[in-house]
Amino acid sequence: MTVEQIGSEGKDQFPIGMRVLAVDDDPTCLLLLGTLLRRCQYHVTTTSQAKTALKMLRENKNKFDLVISDVHMPDMDGFKLLEHVGLEMDLPVIMLSANGDTKLVMKGITHGACDYLLKPVRIEELQNIWQHVVRRKKKDRCNSGSKDKPHPDSGEAVGIGNVDNNGKLNKKRKDQNEDEDDERDENGHDNEDPSAQKKPRVVWSVELHRKFVAAVNQLGIDKAVPKKILELMNVEKLTRENVASHLQKFRLYLKRISCVANQQANMAAALGTADSAYLRMGSLNGLGNFHTLAGSDQLHNAAFRSFPPSGVLGRLNTPAGLGIRGLPSPGTIQLGHVQNSGNPTNDLSKLQSFVPGNHNTNILQGMPMSLELDRLQHNKSVGHIGELPTTDSTTVFPGSGNLVDARITGFSNNPLLGVTSNSLMLEGSSQQATSHTSVSAIGFQNGNALSDFTSIAPASNQLQDSKAGSQGQASPINCNAGQIIRSAPQEWNAPRKDAPYQSHALINSSIPINSAMIQLGQCLDRNNSIFHRTTDLDLVGPLNFVDPLSIKHGEGDNSIMEPSVIEKEGYLMFQPRPHGSHVPDNIGSLEDLASAMMKQADATVIL
């Protein structure tokens, strides 16, 4: 019986109704066995022919949960039947025999039998055979790597070492799950209370973030605990929860950066130029999309493909200090800064290469976070950074150049938020593609772009949902991520930049510029997590848009925030825990940037 079937019957019903197939050529024993099994309230099918049994099993693989078979049968050896069943149907098989010879028992075990019963079969023994079904299902679940469901304590006989190991493994996972669940619940509770009281969201401004980074540096990334950070920062009205969630985002960002940096280094080496293919990532529904994105630039795709695996799984090792230091310099030419740092990550390089289209160092400023965080990691990309300005990115934003320029200027104000800068850029580009592209771009910006893509669609939906304000302008942003994504590739066809992130940035940037974007940002603000994630993970782009989890989280759907999502998606950069400071946080920087951009860019409505 499959797990689903058992579930449908009602878990508490099991083992009642477990479907057993009994095979024995001796009619006496077969009748007795069938009656005993029925007395145990199992659903029994009997046959005296092994071949018939196999046929029945093959007919419908889900028809039976357990097979009991005699060892000595005239038409087919019991062990052979055992092998067949094990290979084809992977059902637990119990051997039955009058002969309890050790050699035979050993043979049964080596052939994969779950158990070996001796005739006469007693009803007490049959009452416990369901344990084999449960054990196997548990093992399957273990092997598949999915989270284990806590299964009813069966009091199974610990006969097989595997069971023990699996049990321990399961227990470990279960504990982890429970821990994470607990944490999530706690944060959720924390969130709910403050939100009920409508505490003002904490805006992680550049200054604030600078302090935060300084505090983390001082403490050391490993020892940075929210409480101490809070003390060091010495900021009023900042709660431990705010700091905690910010720290979490930051950590994830670092992880992502380091991973991305690695990959970008590889990619840069391979490609050497901006990867327009990446930019062209069209339907960003996940990793698969990458493949579709750049028909022309398969290398890039390949590189991107490589990203996700390493992506989220993080590197808390990266010294936060490195990246953090770079952050607080708003007006500086980040590019130069980055170059000095010497470890620009591929991410940065990408961004920068992307940016060059607009040949605005300011743009690069927009990416300070990413650059610097990338610094944490790895090597190379300096060269790339250097390259960036030179690449011709005019085509990057076909038609959006004007916007981009306008936006770029706005970047300087918000070095912290690569997001904002990116968003600016995105805005420019989005002009053509409407918010759709921006969303997709944002997805790009996400450390592991892939995740963004996956998140884009939901994000867009989420945005729509979260946008209670329903500002007309914002709504376009919320349009289907799919559309956005689709439009995105058109945007990026021309430029062949090796800066998917840059593209993200551009796309992202487009969003904020728009007043609607601001509103959207506000909407996102509600989803604190979005912002948090953005700042932590990828300064380049407002992950808010991209991170469905955060958005969803904002909607109070904590269940989405599961680390498992990271695993599954591979790229989704969402924090497993609902941001405790979900409410208080806000996209302050985004807003700042947006307003700055508004001033400079006459609020070109992209949407």
Added chain:
Amino acid sequence: RWKPRLLECEIPASNPKSLQISKPKKVNLRPHFLLLKFAFLPGFKYPVAKTGLPLWMLGLDADRLRADLNRLLAFLFHLGILDEQYLQLQQLQDESSPNFVSEVVNIYFHESEKLLRNLRSLLMDRDFSDYDKMGIHLNQFIGSSSSIGAKRVRNVCVAFRAASDQNNRAGCLRALELLEHEYCILKNKLHELFQIEQQRLLAAGVRYPMLN
């Protein structure tokens, strides 16, 4: 003073096929329709009441029969002919399967006689050398006997298998003889058991006609 007259009443030996016990729906008060073997031997003389009906037809013997049944069972356990597995069989008999024990036992008899014939033909064969085949037969015999609760038959089979494993033809022959003998004893005793059970049911039916 009324004294029951003893009548001689021939009752044909019960046919194994008639071991199927079916509760009579209606009490047939005419004695000559009853083909039950009372007690253990045909030709048993049963007491007759004043009305001419055998006492057992009056339902007075249900308890006695039950006592007889239990006595016989205890005796068989004591001899080692049956073991507690037989009790498990009895426990499996209920309203949903009222004739379960007799069904299983009948099948056992059928299969066992087949096996015995096969074994005998194998051993009687002058060129016999296929001990493996004999081992397979014996395995089945052991399995079914133990499932029924036929302890003595099973033990003989085990000894038989041991001799067969050693390719000891003489030993196999001796074991076969013993096996056939034990099997006969078992079959007879089980027959008795079933008969008493049948009578008891009938008697109980008579006494409590509403149960039918």
